[in-house]
Amino acid sequence: MSNGHISPMERKCIIMTESTVKSYQNRIIQASKEQLLVITYELFIEEIMKALQALHEDKAEDFNRTMVKVHKLHRELTDNLDMSYPISRQLMSLYIYMNKKLIESSIKLEKEPLTEVKVLAEVLLEGFRKAATEESSESLVQNAQKVYAGLTYGKGTLNETVVNSIKDRGFKA
Structure with missing residues (x-):
């Protein structure tokens, strides 16, 4: 970004980010507890990939922000274990x-430990995805409207x- 103007590439990234956030919002509103776990894993892996990219590009500040x-x-995954x-x-x-x-990767700014966590998380995600299709509890958010989106x-x-x-x-109290 230069002189306060947004380049077409940066604009595309902003739009993609906004649409991704909107997509996750809609999925979360309609999600069961099993689906919320899957969404959390997807976000976890997505952030790990961003951190790996920041390491690859030698952007320590972006890496640290993403690692937070x-x-x-x-x-969140740990706290929600039953x-x-x-x-x-x-x-x-x-x-x-x-x-x-994760701590090792954060301290040493190395991608190998982070890659190992990503591989483990992907294996767990696949297992939880399969389990989520077999379980069908109700959506956790009640009174939510269904939103359908499509290209015009x-x-x-x-x-x-x-x-x-x-x-x-x-909300009901």
């Missing part, structure tokens, strides 16, 4: 190992349409 997000998402299941203890051990690798015949703009109208939206 990686650590927060990892913490320890009443035996497999959760095994997952906790794996999460502890992943945390050590205009200049490639994306329009959202609310299909069902809910009379009583919002």
Whole structure:
């Protein structure tokens, strides 16, 4: 970016980021607890890839900023383990190992430990995706409107349409 103007490439990145955020927002609103876990893993892996890219480009500041997000998402995964299941203890051990690798990567600015965590997370994601298709609990967000999006015949703009109208939206105390 120069002289306060946004280049076409930077504009494309901003639009892609906004559309990605909007997509995740819509998925989260309609997600069950199983689907939320899958979404968290997707975000975790996506942030790891951004951190790896920052290391590749030798951008330490971007790497550190992204690693803060990686650590927060990892913490979210760890905090949401249901320890009443035996497999959760095994997952906790794996999460502890992943945390050590994340810290190692953060301190040494090395991509090998981070790549190892990414590979482990991708394996877990596939397992949780399969489990999420077999489980079908209700959406955690009640009173949410369904939003469907599609390309219009205009200049490639994306329009959202609310299909069902809910009379009583919002939080209930």
